[in-house]
Amino acid sequence: MNTGRILLVEDDPGIRKFLRVALEAHGFSLEEAASGKAGIALAATAQPDLVVLDLGLPDMDGKQVIARIREWSQVPILILSVRQAEAEKVEALDSGANDYVVKPFGIAEMMARVRALLRSSSGGTAANPEIVRGELRIDLARHEVTLAGEALKLTRKEFELLALLARNAGRIVTHRQLLNDVWGPAHEHDVQYLRVFIGRLRGKLGDDPAAPRFILNEPGVGYRFLD
Structure with missing residues (x-):
């Protein structure tokens, strides 16, 4: 008998019902979401072992959901979509999906893909979508930051x-890495641009560069978030 919690993010109630019956018959427990926003929230709170995700959601593209979940979690993600183009598959996989099944699909193949992804991820640690450093709380799933209980507008x-x-708390993150990951490869050398944003961020955090609580400057190299 299979075990594990699966999060199904799918706006079609007929497909949700079909998969709920099939997955529960195979011994899995199921959480359901009909929108991308609800799926992201459940990925954070329900801590599923696998996410089955439709790309055509009513509030956002599924690739955006992948990107948001990948900000804090490496939970396996199986795409379930009518989009058959190779470019769509490649883009979804490059965004962080682990596998891709095209609708309509056979339940035997679907269950084989589910079991394979769960086997490959077994033994992994549960993701924590929240980072807390003293009075600073960063909710990666909801994109919310509070300091001493007060919400910060970032x-x-x-x-x-x-x-x-x-x-990456406690580790130096280089100027190039920060610029590449946040703004993209075209901005890898815009160090002054980065300094402006760090300055704004410090201002909102009330972080004094001369006696930092959160962000430490590593001159000529990058920045370190104090652990």
């Missing part, structure tokens, strides 16, 4: 920059 890039530093 831009998308400010949040991505803070999250990247916090996920």
Whole structure:
């Protein structure tokens, strides 16, 4: 008998019902979401062993859901989609998906893919979508930051920059890595641009560069989030 919790992110109620019956018959427990936003929230709170994800969701593209989940979790993601083009498959896999099944699908093949992904991830540690450093709390799933219980209003890039530093707490993250991961390869040498954003971020965090609590400057190299 199989075991494990599966999160199904699918807006078609007919497919959800079909998969619920099939998965539960094979011994799996199931969480369901009909939108990308709900799927991201459940991926954080339910801590599933596998995510089965449709790409054509009503509120966002499935590849955006993959990217959001990959900000904090390496849970296996199986794409279930009507999109058959090779480019779509490659883009989804490059975004962080582990496998891709095209609709319509056979349940035997579907279950084989599910079992294979669960075997390959067995023994992994559960993801934690929240980073807490003293009074600072970073919710990676909801893109929310609070300091001493007060919500901070960060831009998308400010949040991505803070999250990247916090996920690598205690380690130097180079200027090039920060610029590449947050803004893309075309900005790898825009160090002054990065300094401006770090300055804004420090201002919102109330972080004094002369006596930092969170972000330490490593001159000429990068920045370190204090652990």
